[in-house]
Amino acid sequence: MNKESTSFNIEYHADSLEDSTLIQLYKNMLKPRLIEEKMLILLRQGKISKWFSGIGQEAISVGVTMALNKDEYILPMHRNLGVFTTRNIPLYRLFGQWQGKASGFTKGRDRSFHFGTQHYKIVGMISHLGPQLGVADGIALASKLKNKNEVTAVFTGEGGTSEGDFHEALNVASVWKLPVLFCIENNGYGLSTPTSEQYNCKDIVDRGLGYGMESHIIDGNNIIEVYTKVKDIAERVRVNPHPVLIEFKTFRMRGHEEASGIKYVPQELMDNWAAKDPVINFQSFLRAHTILNEEDEVTIKETIISEINEHLDIAFNEEIIIPNETTELNDVYQSYDYQEFNNYSExxxxxxxxxxxxxxxxxxxxxxxxxxxxxxxxxxxxxxxxxxxxxxxxxxxxxxxxxxxxxxxxxxxxxxxxxxxxxxxxxxxxxxxxxxxxxxxxxxxxxxxxxxxxxxxxxxxxxxxxxxxxxxxxxxxxxxxxxxxxxxxxxxxxxxxxxxxxxxxxxxxxxxxxxxxxxxxxxxxxxxxIDYYTIPFGKAAVLKEGRDVTIISYGAATHWALETLGKNPTINADVIDLRTLQPLDTETIYNSVKKTGKAIILQEDSLFGGIASDISASIMENCFQYLDAPVKRVASMESPIPFASQLEQQYLPKDRFESALKSLLDY
CATH class of the missing domain: 3.40.50.970 (Thiamin diphosphate (ThDP)-binding fold, Pyr/PP domains)
Incomplete structure (x- = not known):
């Protein structure tokens, strides 16, 4: 059967594809569409807090994801629900994520699509948009270094291409010949700002010339074109690693997010793109070629709706997260077993x-x-x-x-x-x-x-x-x-x-x-x-011991403190070299201050907002009853650091430290 068709608003060329593939493309587009329609109802009912709609853009997410292998990373954005569903993430986990439940991927700590999952090889966005482009470079670099013959696909919108991260990431990928597919969803608007106010070139792919990069424009509403062209590009890039810039022409049929609305979009433009709906047009194409009949269509839709409702029940019935301070703090850093190496023989x-x-x-x-x-x-x-x-x-x-x-x-x-x-x-x-x-x-x-x-x-x-x-x-x-x-x-x-x-x-x-x-x-x-050794974090070094005052410092300022004591041998001081500022060894600081009763903190950074301020506050809060004088801070001037040596000498606190130390001792 000839699977060519020009009788619809989208021109399909599907002769090279099996019917089973066409049906799968349809199912994978219909699923995020039905989920979104349900989410919009839940949003109006107040059961979810926010929604960024990708209605009208499903062909891009689904086509790109199906064109890649399952073990290849994809870095999507908030209109790429089809990436997540095509990778078969259980829906209750997505629903749990959007409701801030533990079954989601961020333990209630982030919302929407701001998450990643190694199991499904998906790395989600952050609100700043641009950084994920460079992250894709790193993943692709690792693939290249390990000779894995894999591609990495990363998404951004036309608005994100104005960010410096976009240009930096493309330049690095081109110079290093990294196997990255930069997928630009050009949907007409960055929130309410049209493309005419975003960039001043005809097409975003024009920028690829400046980076010596292969570039393509693809009809983002044509699932066949997206799937077949991206599949072909990916196969070539796996064999010959290099970056490719792909601009998908599409349109955002709803607001940036639902609260922003679409009043700023001309109705004629909305009508034109509505006629190019990727799901409706492809469904009509499949029907016309008897690849999909009405009974199959109803069955597919009922199956997906049943899955959505079943998984929504799971997410809604899940208990809310009970805040636990220990859990929150323990997850700021990855724990690991510090291994000590202490070969000091030579x-x-x-x-x-x-x-x-x-x-x-x-x-x-x-x-x-x-x-x-x-x-x-x-x-x-x-x-x-x-x-x-x-x-x-x-x-x-x-x-x-x-x-x-x-x-x-x-x-x-x-x-x-x-x-x-x-x-x-x-x-x-x-x-x-x-x-x-x-x-x-x-x-x-x-x-x-x-x-x-x-x-x-x-x-x-x-x-x-x-x-x-x-x-x-x-x-x-x-x-x-x-x-x-x-x-x-x-x-x-x-x-x-x-x-x-x-x-x-x-x-x-x-x-x-x-x-x-x-x-x-x-x-x-x-x-x-000479041999390899390690020093644990969070352990300050006590360089000198005394009973009159505690001197706390780090970096070059530590040497200034020691020089000052060298010129004043009668000063009996504990000298603490912090070595690490985060984590900070407060135990050593407190024990010393409790012994000496006086503390002075010397830092090279300017005074206000420096770490000396936090150390001083911590000492006041935890050792107040042991103090015989206010905690003293000595730091550089409240100005940028100057060039001329005499100005720089005045800026730095080295020469002021001695008088400050003696003043504290005399208190």
Missing amino acids: VKEMRFIDAISNSLKQSMQRHDDLVIMGQDIAEYGGAFKITEGFVTKFGKNRVRNTPICESAIVETAMGLSIAGMKSIVEMQFADFVSSGFNPIVNYLAKSYYRWNQNADVVIRMPCGGGVAAGPFHSQTNEAWFTKTPGLKVVYPSFPYDAKGLLNTAINDPNPVLFFEHKGLYRSIRQDVP
Whole structure:
């Protein structure tokens, strides 16, 4: 039978497909449509809180998902219900997710499609849209490194293509020839903003030229075209890895979400697209070619409706989640068994920078799945030459130069973790992390809490002043991250600690911000064990013991404190080097303060909002009865860090610490 048809509002060419495949395509489109119709009723009844409709876009989700293999990752958005249903996720789990029930995927911690599931190889979106594009790069990179011949498909809307993450992700995928299908659902509007106000090119695929990327436009309402063309593209990409930009032309038949409505859409436009309904047109096509008869149609619909109602009953009858503080806090980080390595038999004097490099090299040897990424880190060896020679030893697959795109590389690291690999990202300077801030604090930090997906990522942060590098290469910005639950923050002061703590950071399956003070790189030397060893997080080092005052510090400021005591040998002080800021060793701090009765905290960061403020507050709350004086904080000035050496010297607290310490002792 000729399965070609042009008598409908959509032109179908189905001769290459079996009837069974056509029926399955129909069933898979009808299921999300019927679920959505039910959800809209429940929304009006107040039984669900919000709904983002994908009515009219089902062909894209279903066609792409059926074109991929079941073990290939898909990163959908909130209008891609068909991805979830086509992967056969039990409906009661989806309904439980939308109702905040435990049977969902986020334990009531997130809503809608903001979740992922390794079992079904789906990685859900976050509200910021763009970061998932770079995450797809990471998953695809892992596939390529492991020679798995798999593709990764990631969705975004035409509005999301205006975000920087879109351009960064496409550029990385093109440069690295990653097997990613970038699926753009161009449905006409970003909330109420039409495409004419979103971008100024004829088609989004035009942008593919700029990235040297294969690009296609597909009728997003034509299930046959979506399925066959994406299937063909995927088969080619598996054999010859490279990214493909696909623009699906479609339309959003309902509001951005139901509360926003569609009054801003011209009625003629609505009518034109309503005539191209992907479900109704395909149903008519199947009927016309006697592939689907009325009896079969009724049976299919009744079966799906019965399944929906049955699973809704399960979800509605499920008990609500009872809040448990311990459970919530325990799920902020992935727990793991810290393994101590303490082979200290042979030591060698190392500079701080050498200890970092030594740790990286030994960790690369221990972890075959560890990848290092950063700007100029390969042949050049990095801005500070820490990875010099690594390419020769480990190869360019594992030591990867990156384009200047901090956001996409952090996201790529997240994708590697989802695919079961470890990664280290070097920020050329800690200052530049602001360009990758969103994926760190909103993706890496929250993924384990949201859906039990860890971010096995270490971000190295060369930081700090005292080197006359000015406002954009001298910041010590640890406070940006100590505030964010889900991140661990490490800030060593000595070569011995730097090596041991970096080894631990790489072993830890959680995201770690590892601060390395540039001013210490070549100025501090210490005997460091040659063999591999680790130091646990959350354990401060007591460098000196005394009874008069507790000095608390970290990083370069620790050395300033020690220099001050060296000039004042009569001052009898406990000196605590925090080493890790999150987790923080409050036990050591409190025990010392209870002994000395006085505390001073020295940090290089500017004063307001720094970690010294939290430490001070914690001491006041927990040790108030032991204090003989107010807790003192000493920090840099409330200004950006300047370039000229005399201005920088005034900015930093090094020279002010001595007088502050003596004033506290005299209180």
